[in-house]
Amino acid sequence: MENNEIEKKLESKNVKPTAMRTLVYKTLAESGKALSLAELEQRFEKVERSTIFRALKSFEDNFIVHTVDDGSGSVKYAVCDDECTCNIHDLHVHFYCTRCGRTRCMKELPIPNIKLPEGYTYDNAQFIINGVCPRCD
Amino acid sequence: MENNEIEKKLESKNVKPTAMRTLVYKTLAESGKALSLAELEQRFEKVERSTIFRALKSFEDNFIVHTVDDGSGSVKYAVCDDECTCNIHDLHVHFYCTRCGRTRCMKELPIPNIKLPEGYTYDNAQFIINGVCPRCD
DNA sequence: TTAAACTTTGCAATAGTGTTGCACTAACTT
């Protein structure tokens, strides 16, 4: 993905595209999966944890990325689709490979609709499937 | 729940029922919901965190409790049903109230069956719904 | 019943994640 495409994308979601943010977005997008703060940090060595953290937070607040808590002990971040508004209808299943620790967005698998008992509201959900991915099998 | 019932239960799952373990189990069972280590710790003041932690681990290893990672930042523990063997068929949805922070086992809502793409195995899953519970609404 | 062997517990320490305050720099405004 070209830098200026990324810049346009960030701008369209009201995040000023600084050099750091562009880099973080690019890295995350190109990884093709969900990455934790620590994993992102390792991918560039030079950049401060807090800077990446704040970039991710601003992405999250503006629906540029979504978070996945896959039980690995650290929250992971993955880029959203263009049309994603991070509401219930955009939610999908995530797959966590217990062998390699990789977390993948299963965009083709939307989270099934669940009918909660009376009195409960449904704002958000996480559906994580643990298993072994084709790569590790 | 009577202490000797609890002791029988633990023994039947191959965990030696010490005083601490019985206490931890009892507290968790009577709470009727999923509790974190910190929450359990607060409920008795006198007992070491690591002792509770190790009790919970042994429960978990022996299918006496299951864990829920509800995104609150700490793992929670909830007692299993008697027949539970913690495999896919015993899994149920958990509800996390974003207002009070309580996590409830929705035993009446089994996790729906998902057909993964070729090559993926399905060992385990977590399905957490976030919203507001009747109590907080 | 007593010593040896093992288990459990409490305490202290540690690693890792997430998060914030503060000062410095860069960018934007008028």
Added chain:
DNA sequence: AAGTTAGTGCAACACTATTGCAAAGTTTAA
């Protein structure tokens, strides 16, 4: 150009999870 605002790096901190070790308790077996 000076002033204001936003972004970055550094250091510090809180909290969760986890472990090593030694003391206390329990079980085993002579």
